[in-house]
Amino acid sequence: MWKKKLATMxxxxxxxxVVLAGCGGSKDEGSSASGSDKKEKPYQLxxxxxxxxxxxxxxxxxxxxxxxxxxxxxxxDLKMIGFGDYSKKMQxxxxxxxxxxxxxxxxxxxxxxxxxxxxxxxxxxxxxxxKGQGIVKALDPKFIEGAKxxxxxxxxxxxxxxxxxxxxxxxxxxxxxxGLDISNVNSLESLEPILKTFKEKEGxxxxxxxxxxxxxxxxxxxxxxxxxxxxxxxxxxxxxNFLDQxxxxxxxxxxxxxxxxxxxxxxxxxxxxxxxxxxxxxxxxMADSQPYADLTWSRSMGYDVESKPAGDAIATxxxxxxxxxxxxxxxxxxxxxxxxxxxxxxxxxxRNLVDMGIEGTHYKKNADGTVTDLPASKDYDMPSxxxxxxxxxxxxxxxxxxxWEQFKKFNTDANSSPLLGFHxxxxxxxxxxxxxxxxxxxxxxxxxxxxxDPKDYIAKADQKFKAAGLDTVMAEVQKQVDEWRAxxxx
Amino acid sequence: MKGFANMLKNISRNKWFxxxxxxxxxxxxxxxxxxxxxxxxxxxxYRYSRDGFWASLFHSDxxxxxxxxxxxxxxxxxxxxxNTLLYNxxxxxxxLICSVxxxxxxxxxxxxxxAKVYQTGMFLPHFLSWVIIGYFAFAxxxxxxGVLNQILTGVGLHPISWYSDxxxxxxxxxxxxxxxxxxxxxxxxxxxxVGIDRSYYEAAMIDGASKWQQFKSIxxxxxxxxxxxxxxxxxxxxxxxxxxxxxQLPRDSGALYAVTNTIDTYVYxxxxxxxxxxxxxxxxxxxxxxxxxxVMAANLIVRKIDKDSALF
Numbered sequence: 001m002w003k004k005k006l007a008t009m010x011x012x013x014x015x016x017x018v019v020l021a022g023c024g025g026s027k028d029e030g031s032s033a034s035g036s037d038k039k040e041k042p043y044q045l046x047x048x049x050x051x052x053x054x055x056x057x058x059x060x061x062x063x064x065x066x067x068x069x070x071x072x073x074x075x076x077d078l079k080m081i082g083f084g085d086y087s088k089k090m091q092x093x094x095x096x097x098x099x100x101x102x103x104x105x106x107x108x109x110x111x112x113x114x115x116x117x118x119x120x121x122x123x124x125x126x127x128x129x130x131k132g133q134g135i136v137k138a139l140d141p142k143f144i145e146g147a148k149x150x151x152x153x154x155x156x157x158x159x160x161x162x163x164x165x166x167x168x169x170x171x172x173x174x175x176x177x178x179g180l181d182i183s184n185v186n187s188l189e190s191l192e193p194i195l196k197t198f199k200e201k202e203g204x205x206x207x208x209x210x211x212x213x214x215x216x217x218x219x220x221x222x223x224x225x226x227x228x229x230x231x232x233x234x235x236x237x238x239x240x241n242f243l244d245q246x247x248x249x250x251x252x253x254x255x256x257x258x259x260x261x262x263x264x265x266x267x268x269x270x271x272x273x274x275x276x277x278x279x280x281x282x283x284x285x286m287a288d289s290q291p292y293a294d295l296t297w298s299r300s301m302g303y304d305v306e307s308k309p310a311g312d313a314i315a316t317x318x319x320x321x322x323x324x325x326x327x328x329x330x331x332x333x334x335x336x337x338x339x340x341x342x343x344x345x346x347x348x349x350x351r352n353l354v355d356m357g358i359e360g361t362h363y364k365k366n367a368d369g370t371v372t373d374l375p376a377s378k379d380y381d382m383p384s385x386x387x388x389x390x391x392x393x394x395x396x397x398x399x400x401x402x403x404w405e406q407f408k409k410f411n412t413d414a415n416s417s418p419l420l421g422f423h424x425x426x427x428x429x430x431x432x433x434x435x436x437x438x439x440x441x442x443x444x445x446x447x448x449x450x451x452x453d454p455k456d457y458i459a460k461a462d463q464k465f466k467a468a469g470l471d472t473v474m475a476e477v478q479k480q481v482d483e484w485r486a487x488x489x490x
Numbered sequence: 491m492k493g494f495a496n497m498l499k500n501i502s503r504n505k506w507f508x509x510x511x512x513x514x515x516x517x518x519x520x521x522x523x524x525x526x527x528x529x530x531x532x533x534x535x536y537r538y539s540r541d542g543f544w545a546s547l548f549h550s551d552x553x554x555x556x557x558x559x560x561x562x563x564x565x566x567x568x569x570x571x572x573n574t575l576l577y578n579x580x581x582x583x584x585x586l587i588c589s590v591x592x593x594x595x596x597x598x599x600x601x602x603x604x605a606k607v608y609q610t611g612m613f614l615p616h617f618l619s620w621v622i623i624g625y626f627a628f629a630x631x632x633x634x635x636g637v638l639n640q641i642l643t644g645v646g647l648h649p650i651s652w653y654s655d656x657x658x659x660x661x662x663x664x665x666x667x668x669x670x671x672x673x674x675x676x677x678x679x680x681x682x683x684v685g686i687d688r689s690y691y692e693a694a695m696i697d698g699a700s701k702w703q704q705f706k707s708i709x710x711x712x713x714x715x716x717x718x719x720x721x722x723x724x725x726x727x728x729x730x731x732x733x734x735x736x737x738q739l740p741r742d743s744g745a746l747y748a749v750t751n752t753i754d755t756y757v758y759x760x761x762x763x764x765x766x767x768x769x770x771x772x773x774x775x776x777x778x779x780x781x782x783x784x785v786m787a788a789n790l791i792v793r794k795i796d797k798d799s800a801l802f
Contacts, residue, residue: 091765094538095538095767096543097539097541114764114765118536119537119538119539266633266651267632267651267653269653269654269745270743272741427535430560430764431559431560432563433764434757434759434760434761434763435760437759438751441742441747442744442747442751445744446745451654464565467564
C-alpha cells in the first residue's frame with residue numbers, strides 16, 4: 001500500500017514537473033522565434049521601472065513605441081512597480097528566471113551588487129563599446145568607475161549628480177523668527193549656540209531626524225551601518241572600525257551632549273516618521289544635498305529651506321550607484337536593449353517623452369524653451385532621477401537657467417572616495433554578515449542619534465560585533481581591498 | 491491487478507467524498523507539496539541562470555549545511571531560540587486558558603444578543619494587521635505624546651521610554667497577542683460548548699453540582715479533544731514566531747532586541763543584508779523540521795495516554 005502511495009506521489013510530481021517544464025519550454029520557443037525574424041517584426045523590450053504606476057502610461061508608451069520602432073526597430077513594454085514593492089517584486093521576478101530586458105537597479109532598491117553577484121545582469125562592456133558610445137560620452141567618468149564590479153560594468157548609471165554632500169538643513173521661517181545667525185555653521189559643534197538659543201526661546205527640540213539619521217562621518221562605509229570603513233582622506237587604504245576612532249567618538253559625544261540638553265527629540269532612536277517636515281516645527285536636520293537642492297526642498301515642503309554644508313561633496317560607491325539601468329541575463333536581445341538605453345540617454349525627444357509625457361497633453365513648451373506642467377501632468381508623474389540622463393531634460397519655467405551646468409560643475413569638482421569602484425563581495429562571509437546586521441540594527445540607531453552615552457555603549461557594541469565575527473569579515477574586506485588596489489595599481 | 495480493481499471500486503464507491511476533497515487536495519499539491527522541491531535551495535548557494543528557475547536550481551553549487559550555520563553561529567542564537575520558544579509557550583498556555591474561560595463565560599450569558607455583540611467585538615482584532623495595532627500601541631506608548639506617559643506625568647511620576655526599556659516588553663507582547671487572538675480561538679471553543687447536550691447540565695444541577703463542578707466534569711471533558719487538537723497544531727508552530735508581532739509592535743527598536751528578537755526577525759534582518767535565499771530557505775526548513783518532530787512527539791505522548799484524543 002505504502003509503496004503504491006509512494007509510486008502515485010512520484011508519478012504525480014513527475015507529471016507536474018513535465019507540465020511546468022512544458023510551459024517554460026514553449027515560452028522560450030515563442031520568444032526565440034520572434035527573435036530570429038526580428039528584421040520584419042520589431043523586438044519588444046520588457047522594461048521594469050521603479051515608480052508608482054501612472055494613469056497615462058499606456059498613452060505615452062504608444063508614443064514611445066511609434067518613435068523607437070522607427071529609430072531602432074524595437075518597442076517597449078514599460079512595467080512600473082511602486083517604490084515600496086519594487087525590490088521585493090524584482091527579487092521574485094529575477095529568482096523565478098522570468099525573461100525581461102531592462103530593469104532599474106541601484107544601491108537602495110533592487111540592489112545592484114547583490115544582483116551582479118548572483119548573475120542576474122549581463123556585463124555590458126562590449127555592448128557599451130559597440131552600441132552605447134553616446135552613453136559613455138555623456139557620463140562623468142566617475143560613474144563608470146564606480147559602477148564597475150571586478151573590472152566589468154553591469155549597469156548604466158543615470159547621469160545626474162555624481163557625489164553627495166552632507167548638509168545641515170534649516171527651516172528658514174524659524175531662523176528668521178528667532179533671529180538666529182547660521183552663516184558660520186560648518187560642523188556639528190558649530191551648531192551649539194544656535195540650538196541653545198532656539199531651545200530657550202521655543203521650548204522644543206531644534207535638531208530633528210529619525211532612527212535612520214546619522215551624523216556626518218568622514219568615512220566611506222564598506223557596507224551600510226556596519227563598523228567597517230575607510231577614511232575619506234586615507235592613503236594607505238586600511239579598513240578600520242570607525243567606532244574606535246577618536247574623531248567618531250568626538251562626534252558621538254557632541255551628539256549625546258545635545259541629546260541630554262534636549263536638543264533632539266526624546267524618541268529619535270525609535271522614530272520612523274518625518275512628520276516634522278509637514279508641521280514645520282523643526283529648526284535643523286541633516287540631509288544629502290545636490291546643486292539647487294534648497295529649491296527642490298522648499299518646493300516639496302511648501303516653505304523656505306536653506307542648507308549649510310556639513311562636509312565635502314564626495315563621490316562614493318553609494319552615491320554613484322544611486323540610479324542605474326541594467327540589462328537582464330534573461331534578455332533575448334541585449335543588443336536591442338543597449339540600443340534603446342543609448343537612445344534614451346542621448347535623444348532629448350525620447351528622454352523628455354518618457355519623463356514628462358506628451359507635449360501639449362501633459363506639458364506645454366514656452367517661448368524661451370522652458371516647459372510648464374498642464375493639469376494632465378498628474379496622470380503621468382514619473383521619478384525623473386530614475387529614468388536616465390538628466391542633463392538633456394527640459395527645464396521647468398521656475399528652474400534656474402544654468403541648472404545642468406551647475407550639476408556638471410558639481411560633478412567635476414567633487415572628490416572621489418578612495419574606495420570608489422571597490423565593491424565588497426560578501427559571499428565568503430555570509431554567515432557573519434547576517435549576524436553583524438542584527439548587531440548593527442540593535443546598537444547603531446541609539447549611537448547615531450546620540451541617545452546613549454558613547455563611552456560605555458561603544459565598548460558594548462564593539463564586543464557584540466566582535467562576537468558576531470567582525471574581525472573575520474574585516475580581514476576579508478582588507479584582503480579584497482588590497483587585491484583591488486593591486487589590480488588598479490593605486 | 492486485483493489491488494488495482496479494488497482501488498477503482500473504492501474510488502467509485504467514495505466518488506462524491508473524493509470529489510469534495512479534490513479542491514483542497516489540488517491546493518495542497520500545488521502550494522504545499524510542489525514547493526517542497528525548493529527545499530533543495532537550503533543546501534545550495536543559489537545563483538541565477540538565464541534559463542529560469544529549474545536551471546538555476548540545478549546549476550547552483552552544493553554547499554552542504556553552510557546555509558544553516560548562521561542560525562547557530564553567534565551568541566544571539568541562544569537568545570532568539572529562547573525568545574521564540576518561551577513566547578510561544580506563553581501564548582499556547584495563556585491563550586488556551588483565556589479562550590476556554592471566555593468561551594464558558596460567553597456560553598453562560600443569558601442575553602444571547604449581548605453575547606453576540608461581545609463575541610463580534612472580541613473577534614475584530616483578529617482581522618487587524620500588526621502594523622495597524624503597532625500604531626495603536628504607539629499612541630499609548632509614545633515617549634512624548636503617548637497616553638500612558640501623559641497619565642504618568644499627570645500623577646507626578648517620571649515618564650517611561652517604552653521603546654528603549656526592555657523590562658516591560660515580555661508582558662506587552664504576551665498581552666497584545668492574547669488580546670488579538672482571543673476572540674478567534676474562543677469562538678471555536680464556544681461552538682464546541684454549545685454542542686454539548688444540555689441534559690448533562692440539567693442532570694448535574696438536579697444532583698446539586700456547582701458551576702465549577704459542572705465545568706470540571708462536563709464541559710472540560712467534552713471539549714478535551716478540541717483542546718488537544720488545537721494545542722497540538724500550535725506546538726507544531728512553536729519554532730515560528732509571528733513576524734508582525736515581534737517586528738511591528740516594538741517598532742523594530744534596537745534597544746529591545748534582547749526580548750523581541752526571534753528566529754523570524756533575526757532571519758529577516760540578516761537576509762536584508764545578504765539577500766541569500768538559500769539561508770532563508772534553510773531557516774524555514776529548520777523551523778518546519780523541528781515543528782514536525784515536536785508534533786509527532788506530542789502526538790505520540792497523547793496517544794500513549796488516551797488513544798482516541800490523538801490526531802493520528
